[in-house]
Amino acid sequence: xxxxxxxxxxxxxxxxxxxxxxxxxxxxxxxxxxxxxxxxxxxxxxxxxxxxxxxxxxxxxxxxxxxxxxxxxxxxxxxxxxxxxxxxxxxxxxxxxxxxxxxxxxxxxxxxxxxxxxxxxxxxxxxxxxxxxxxxxxxxxxxxxxxxxxxxxxxxxxxxxx
Numbered sequence: 587x588x589x590x591x592x593x594x595x596x597x598x599x600x601x602x603x604x605x606x607x608x609x610x611x612x613x614x615x616x617x618x619x620x621x622x623x624x625x626x627x628x629x630x631x632x633x634x635x636x637x638x639x640x641x642x643x644x645x646x647x648x649x650x651x652x653x654x655x656x657x658x659x660x661x662x663x664x665x666x667x668x669x670x671x672x673x674x675x676x677x678x679x680x681x682x683x684x685x686x687x688x689x690x691x692x693x694x695x696x697x698x699x700x701x702x703x704x705x706x707x708x709x710x711x712x713x714x715x716x717x718x719x720x721x722x723x724x725x726x727x728x729x730x731x732x733x734x735x736x737x738x739x740x741x742x743x744x745x746x747x748x
Contacts (some may be wrong), residue, residue: 590614593654611682612658615669618643636672642669644679
């Protein structure tokens with residue numbers, strides 16, 4: 587969304603932030619400048635410096651991010667969440683956890699219950715989220731193809747007769 591590119595203050599991020607939108611949420615994630623460290627700094631030192639940079643960004647920009655989120659929520663009727671990337675580390679702040687109604691048969695529930703019994707998840711909700719993340723990671727190319735196909739369908743519909 588270009589709105590965020592125009593409204594996010596200069597200097598917050600090293601590039602235009604990414605903006606992901608679904609039915610309930612707008613997620614704005616920007617890349618922060620990496621801290622200057624000695625060339626021989628350990629991986630742990632780099633990780634701690636990056637996470638410290640993200641924490642400082644979160645604290646110093648909180649009021650302005652909340653003001654921008656309020657404006658966007660009024661305009662689009664969706665909650666706004668924020669995140670930052672520094673080096674190899676992405677931290678998302680206040681992202682939405684949206685309930686999704688689903689109906690599962692006994693065999694499907696048994697899969698979720700096995701994940702709970704094995705300590706992989708604490709609840710069926712958490713087990714289902716784990717399964718979704720697993721599919722997203724292992725079937726990323728196929729999911730991308732589906733998204734592209736859906737976008738083509740929307741384009742063909744919008745180009746059709748009025």
